[in-house]
Amino acid sequence: MNNPVIEKYLRMDKLPHIWCPGCGNGIIMLALAKAIDKLGLDKDKVCVVSGIGCSSRAPGYLDFNTLHTTHGRALAFATGVKLANPELEVIVISGDGDASAIGGNHLIHAARRNIGITTIVFNNNIYGMTGGQYSPTTPEGELGTTAPHGNIDPSFDIAMLAAAAGATYSARSTVYHGKQLETIIEKAIAHKGFSMVEAITTCPTYYGRKNKKGSAADMIKYLKDAFIDVKVAEKLPEEKKAGKFLMGEFKNVENAVEYTDAYQTIIDRYKK
Numbered sequence: 542m543n544n545p546v547i548e549k550y551l552r553m554d555k556l557p558h559i560w561c562p563g564c565g566n567g568i569i570m571l572a573l574a575k576a577i578d579k580l581g582l583d584k585d586k587v588c589v590v591s592g593i594g595c596s597s598r599a600p601g602y603l604d605f606n607t608l609h610t611t612h613g614r615a616l617a618f619a620t621g622v623k624l625a626n627p628e629l630e631v632i633v634i635s636g637d638g639d640a641s642a643i644g645g646n647h648l649i650h651a652a653r654r655n656i657g658i659t660t661i662v663f664n665n666n667i668y669g670m671t672g673g674q675y676s677p678t679t680p681e682g683e684l685g686t687t688a689p690h691g692n693i694d695p696s697f698d699i700a701m702l703a704a705a706a707g708a709t710y711s712a713r714s715t716v717y718h719g720k721q722l723e724t725i726i727e728k729a730i731a732h733k734g735f736s737m738v739e740a741i742t743t744c745p746t747y748y749g750r751k752n753k754k755g756s757a758a759d760m761i762k763y764l765k766d767a768f769i770d771v772k773v774a775e776k777l778p779e780e781k782k783a784g785k786f787l788m789g790e791f792k793n794v795e796n797a798v799e800y801t802d803a804y805q806t807i808i809d810r811y812k813k
């Protein structure tokens with residue numbers, strides 16, 4: 542394959558992967574591997590934890606300490622890993638359904654605690670693995686197998702949800718903007734405290750086909766025009782921002798107390 546990052550960080554014996562042709566998930570997985578490479582982390586000091594879903598298959602391919610847990614519970618397992626081993630870089634990989642539907646409570650409380658876990662939500666706006674049911678991020682009016690006449694539920698903004706719940710780093714990018722995604726993941730991992738990366742990805746098989754979004758390439762090209770960086774948006778007149786989604790860094794609070802540090806303070810108090 543001749544790509545040193547792929548060969549160093551992927552379990553080559555587990556390839557080829559199970560994702561459909563044109564699925565955006567591989568772009569996020571590579572951005573994560575590149576970010577870890579740039580940070581120069583020791584592979585044995587990284588633990589990647591996922592729930593269940595197409596996105597949550599990624600830890601099967603990534604050559605770190607990895608845990609494939611139960612649907613929605615990745616953050617609960619990751620919290621245990623981090624509390625027992627605060628020196629580990631714990632990274633959670635989750636889907637929009639996994640993180641914000643069945644796992645929504647774990648998400649808000651992990652964010653509230655500001656525990657030093659990086660969560661990357663692969664947001665494809667649908668339940669991919671189980672055949673295209675609508676999720677909390679499916680836009681209003683769009684179709685899913687469980688919304689054959691159009692979804693009537695308002696959707697969550699995952700990056701804002703995490704920030705409002707207490708995450709001290711929150712950012713969003715897309716699989717079109719691979720370089721920015723890589724930089725955001727790098728910053729999120731380096732950040733001390735709970736960090737959220739919402740990675741907008743494409744599911745041509747279910748979301749795309751159901752909603753007539755064109756080919757896999759059309760879906761990725763759409764992201765180029767639909768998203769603008771929050772810093773660019775600040776300088777644009779309202780009419781140029783209409784109908785666009787924001788990406789970039791939304792929150793970055795340094796020096797807030799991190800949960801395992803706070804826990805250690807109590808342990809130290811009773812050691813004296």
Ligand SMILES: Cc1ncc(C[n+]2csc(CCOP(=O)(O)OP(=O)(O)O)c2C)c(N)n1
Pocket residue numbers: 593594595596597611612635636637638639640663665667668669670671676
């Ligand atoms: C407790 C439980 N409920 C339901 C399921 C079925 N299930 C597996 S994956 C999934 C949805 C996955 O959607 P998402 O988290 O968005 O991930 P994607 O497949 O889109 O990447 C569901 C409902 C399950 N495995 N466990």
Ligand code: SF4
Pocket residue numbers: 559560561563564565566595596665669670743744745746747
């Ligand atoms: S169903 Fe969708 S999310 Fe799942 S692998 Fe296929 S394209 Fe990707």
Ligand SMILES: [Mg+2]
Pocket residue numbers: 594636637638663664665666667668669676
């Ligand atoms: Mg999904």
